[in-house]
Amino acid sequence: xxxxxxxxxxTKEENVKFETWIDRIxxxxxxxxxxxxxxxxxxIPQKRLSACKVGLFTTGGxxxxxxxxxxxxxxxxxxxxxxxxxxxxxxxxxxxxxxxxHVEADKDxxxxxxxxxxRELEDQGIIGEIxxxxxxxxxxNPDPSELINxxxxxxxxxxxxxxxxxLFMTCx
Amino acid sequence: xxxxxHITAAIGAPRAINIKFPAGNQxxxxxxxxxxxxxxxxxxxxxxxxxxxxxxxxxxYKWRRFPIIEEPVFIGESSGPxxxxxxxxxxxxxxxxKKITIYMQWLQEKIQCENKSPTPNEPYLSGLSTQLERxxxxxxxxxxxxxxxxxxxxxxxxxxxxxxxxxxx
Numbered sequence: 001x002x003x004x005x006x007x008x009x010x011t012k013e014e015n016v017k018f019e020t021w022i023d024r025i026x027x028x029x030x031x032x033x034x035x036x037x038x039x040x041x042x043x044i045p046q047k048r049l050s051a052c053k054v055g056l057f058t059t060g061g062x063x064x065x066x067x068x069x070x071x072x073x074x075x076x077x078x079x080x081x082x083x084x085x086x087x088x089x090x091x092x093x094x095x096x097x098x099x100x101x102h103v104e105a106d107k108d109x110x111x112x113x114x115x116x117x118x119r120e121l122e123d124q125g126i127i128g129e130i131x132x133x134x135x136x137x138x139x140x141n142p143d144p145s146e147l148i149n150x151x152x153x154x155x156x157x158x159x160x161x162x163x164x165x166x167l168f169m170t171c172x
Numbered sequence: 173x174x175x176x177x178h179i180t181a182a183i184g185a186p187r188a189i190n191i192k193f194p195a196g197n198q199x200x201x202x203x204x205x206x207x208x209x210x211x212x213x214x215x216x217x218x219x220x221x222x223x224x225x226x227x228x229x230x231x232x233y234k235w236r237r238f239p240i241i242e243e244p245v246f247i248g249e250s251s252g253p254x255x256x257x258x259x260x261x262x263x264x265x266x267x268x269x270k271k272i273t274i275y276m277q278w279l280q281e282k283i284q285c286e287n288k289s290p291t292p293n294e295p296y297l298s299g300l301s302t303q304l305e306r307x308x309x310x311x312x313x314x315x316x317x318x319x320x321x322x323x324x325x326x327x328x329x330x331x332x333x334x335x336x337x338x339x340x341x
Contacts, residue, residue, distance in 0.1 A: 001210075001232070002218050008190050008228040010181040018182040037184030042225035049216055060196065100195040108202035117199070117209045126213055168216065170173050170198045171180075 025142070031076055033143040047128070047165055054121075055131035055164035056086070057155070059139035060105070060112045060172025061097030064088060069096035070138035077141035079151050084134040090116050099140045100172050112170050131164045139172050173198045173215055177228050187222040189215050191231040192315050194322075201236075203244030210240070234315050236266050265322065269314055272307050279304045 026032050045052065061070050063082035071078040084093065093109045095102045105111040113134075121127045135155045141147050159167055174180040175198055177190040191198060191211070200208035211233065218229050283300050286292050 002214050002221070004232040005189070005214070005218050005221065005229045006232075008177050008181075008230040010178065010228075014178040014181065018178045021179070036182065040184045040186055040225045042186045042222070042227075044223070045220060049220065054216070102196045104202040105196045110205070110208050111197045111199055111202050114199045114208055114212050117205065117212050120205075120209060121213060121216075127216065166216070166219065168173070168212070171175065172195060 029075065029142040031143050033145060035144055035148060045166060049127060049166070050125055051128045052165040053129050053131055053163050054118060054127045055159050055162065055167040056113065056115065056118060056134045057159075057167055058113050058134075058136050058170045058172060060100070060102070060136070060170060061095050061138035062093055062109065062113045062134075062136045063096065065092055065094045069094075072096055072098045072138070072140070076143065078138050079141050079144070079146040081135045081137050081151055081155060084115075084136060086115065086118075086130050086132055086134055088115075095172075097138050097140065097172055102172070112172060114168075118168075128165070131159065131162045133158070133162060135159070174228065177230075180228060181226070184226060185228075186225050187219060188228045189218055189231055190228050191233060192319065193233075193235045194319065197235075201238075201244065204238075204242045205245075206240055206242050207238050235319060236269065265314055265318060269311060272311055272314075276304060276307045276311075279307070 022034055026034075061072075062084065063069065064084055067082050070080070070082070090109050090113075093113065093115070095105060095109070095112075102112070105113075110116050113136075115134075118127065118130050122130050135158055137147070137151060137155075174185075174188045174190045175193060175195050177188070180188045180190070193200070198211075200211050211231070214231070222229065279300055283297060283304070286297050286300070
C-alpha cells in the first residue's frame with residue numbers, strides 16, 4: 001500500500017487557506033507571532049527501519065495522569081514539556097489540550113500517541129526498538145519563540161542522548 | 173504525521189505524511205488496533221521514500237472508510253467536548269457516505285449489466301456514468317472540505333464552552 005502514497009502539493013488555494021487561517025488566529029489571540037522555518041534540512045535515515053530506535057513525540061498535550069497538566073488557561077500557551085516513560089501503561093496517560101477534539105483519543109490514546117502499537121511493531125521486529133522516553137508538548141503557543149529557542153533544542157538533545165534514530169511525530 | 177498539510181507546508185518541515193483523518197485521530201479510529209498498526213507501519217516505512225526536504229506524502233486512506241472491518245474495543249472514557257447539537261454531525265456524515273457508497277455500487281452494477289447487453293442503450297449508460305462521477309465528487313467533498321468544516325465547528329464549540337466557563341483559551 002505504501003506504493004499508493006503520492007506527493008501532496010502546496011497549491012495557490014492551499015496558500016490562501018493558510019493565510020486565512022493565520023488571519024483568523026491573529027484576530028482571536030493576542031501576542032500571536034507568525035514564525036516559519038526558513039531553512040529546512042533533511043537527514044536521510046542511515047539504518048533499515050528494523051534496526052532503528054524509534055521515538056515518539058506529540059504536540060497533542062499527552063502526559064502521565066500523575067504529572068502536572070499543561071497550562072491551558074494561559075492566553076500565551078505553555079511551551080513546557082512532559083516526560084513519558086515509554087514503559088508506562090497507555091491507560092496511565094491523558095490529554096490536556098483545548099484546541100482540538102480529543103474525544104476519540106481520550107478513549108484510546110493510541111489514536112494520537114501510538115505507544116501500544118509501537119510495542120507491537122517492536123515485538124514483530126518491524127522496528128528495532130522503542131526509545132526509553134517521550135518528551136511531549138501542548139501545541140497551543142501563539143508566540144512560539146520560547147518553544148523554538150529553548151524547548152525544541154532541549155528536546156532534540158534529549159532524544160539524541162537517548163539514541164533515537166527516527167522520531168515519529170503527531171500534531172495537536 | 174499531519175492532518176493540516178497547508179499549515180505543515182507553510183511552516184516548513186523536513187518530511188511529513190498527510191492523512192485525511194481528523195486532528196486527534198492521525199493514527200486511526202479509537203479501539204481499532206489493526207487499523208492503527210497499519211497506518212503507523214506505513215507512515216514509518218514511507219519515511220524512507222522521501223528524498224528531499226519539505227516533501228509531504230499523501231496517504232491514500234479515507235476517514236471511516238478503511239479497507240479492514242474491525243469492531244472497536246474501547247479502553248477508556250472521554251470528557252472531551254460533547255456538544256449535543258454538534259456531535260451527531262459526524263455520524264450523520266458517515267451515514268451519508270455509506271448511502272452514497274451503496275448507491276455507487278448499484279450504479280456500477282447497472283453499468284456492467286448494460287455493457288453486457290447485445291444492444292447497450294448509450295444515453296442510459298452515459299446518464300449512469302455521469303451520476304457515478306457526481307457521487308465520486310460528493311464523497312471526495314465529504315472527505316475533505318466538509319470534514320474540515322466539521323472539525324472547525326467542533327473546535328470552535330470546545331473553545332466557546334471553555335470561554336463560557338470563564339476560562340480563556
